[in-house]
Amino acid sequence: MMEDVETQTHLIGDPGExxxxxxxxxxxxxxxxxxxxxxxxxxxxxxxxxxxxxxEAAEVLHVPVGTVMSxxxxxxxxxxxxxAAA
Amino acid sequence: MSELHxxxxxxxxxxxxxxxxxxxxxxxxxxxxxxxxxxxxxxxxQSRRLTRSVFASNLAPDVPSELxxxxxxxxxxxxxxSRAGERQEPVQTQSIRSEWRSRAYxxxxxLAASVxxxxxxxxxxxxxxxxxxxxxxxxxxxxxxxxELGRLGSGSEVELPFGRLxxxxxxxxxxxxxxxEFRLHSGSSAxxxxxxxxxxxxxxxxxxxxxxDAEYTPSSGGDLVDSYLGNLGAGPPLAGEAEAEALAQxxx
Numbered sequence: 001m002m003e004d005v006e007t008q009t010h011l012i013g014d015p016g017e018x019x020x021x022x023x024x025x026x027x028x029x030x031x032x033x034x035x036x037x038x039x040x041x042x043x044x045x046x047x048x049x050x051x052x053x054x055x056e057a058a059e060v061l062h063v064p065v066g067t068v069m070s071x072x073x074x075x076x077x078x079x080x081x082x083x084a085a086a
Numbered sequence: 087m088s089e090l091h092x093x094x095x096x097x098x099x100x101x102x103x104x105x106x107x108x109x110x111x112x113x114x115x116x117x118x119x120x121x122x123x124x125x126x127x128x129x130x131x132q133s134r135r136l137t138r139s140v141f142a143s144n145l146a147p148d149v150p151s152e153l154x155x156x157x158x159x160x161x162x163x164x165x166x167x168s169r170a171g172e173r174q175e176p177v178q179t180q181s182i183r184s185e186w187r188s189r190a191y192x193x194x195x196x197l198a199a200s201v202x203x204x205x206x207x208x209x210x211x212x213x214x215x216x217x218x219x220x221x222x223x224x225x226x227x228x229x230x231x232x233x234e235l236g237r238l239g240s241g242s243e244v245e246l247p248f249g250r251l252x253x254x255x256x257x258x259x260x261x262x263x264x265x266x267e268f269r270l271h272s273g274s275s276a277x278x279x280x281x282x283x284x285x286x287x288x289x290x291x292x293x294x295x296x297x298x299d300a301e302y303t304p305s306s307g308g309d310l311v312d313s314y315l316g317n318l319g320a321g322p323p324l325a326g327e328a329e330a331e332a333l334a335q336x337x338x
Contacts, residue, residue: 026139026140029136029137030140033137033140048137048138048141049140049141049142050141053104054099054102054104066095069098069099072098073094073095073098073130076129076133076134077094077133079133079136079137
């Protein structure tokens, strides 16, 4: 599944210039995920890793859907910040 | 409708295809008007794609495997509860695991992936204000371009002092606003852009691409524009009289 990231580097940015995503390797994203609190990593794994809906994730984790959404939004904002700084 | 507060959670839910209408349509409208909103949505789509790649790749087996184990345990527990509660909840007799495992790579993810590339390109473009891109963006909203967008039929082109403008197509979005896709060839680059009519033709998206030798080879920028329009709920392209009428109406 490296394909996603490779495709992205081809698509993004002006090919005449340095692709903005070229320096973001999966390992860096992995490190960013590592640094998240456990509760955020769990919901990230369920929704983004396993494609559960928010509601399904809420049922698995025994938390309200609103909690899933707030944890997930925080986790993903943090990922974007960390990978953008890379 | 009461004012919609575009919280991070709402924008994320839109990016994930979890919003119902009419909220989704309202967010799509906001996305068309506001590059900051579009960028946030795209970042949520991007983070999902990156996360998915990490979990699918097993690149770093330590944490993903732990997480997978934790998740699997939670799912097992959930399924056990589900099975026990089958009589009360007949809808869930099919296990949640098989339900999501059997889902083909969802359409919305495919769309999200392509749109992510789009709007990151736009963010990149718009974000480089001190670079030549800022000048290109200014060209896209030059009064001459706006004037031609108001009258040129799709497929037509015109030479302007700073480049060649080609209007590609015209669409009406779900909220009835009128948008046009166009390309501006200027020097060694071409920019595919979308402008929507409010009081003026305002550029809502742009993606730059180098000029190829072949005159009208579809560029990746054009593909990105298509994805962008799709995400905004654009209807079929307007042509001929329908287009002329829409343009005349919008100028009033």
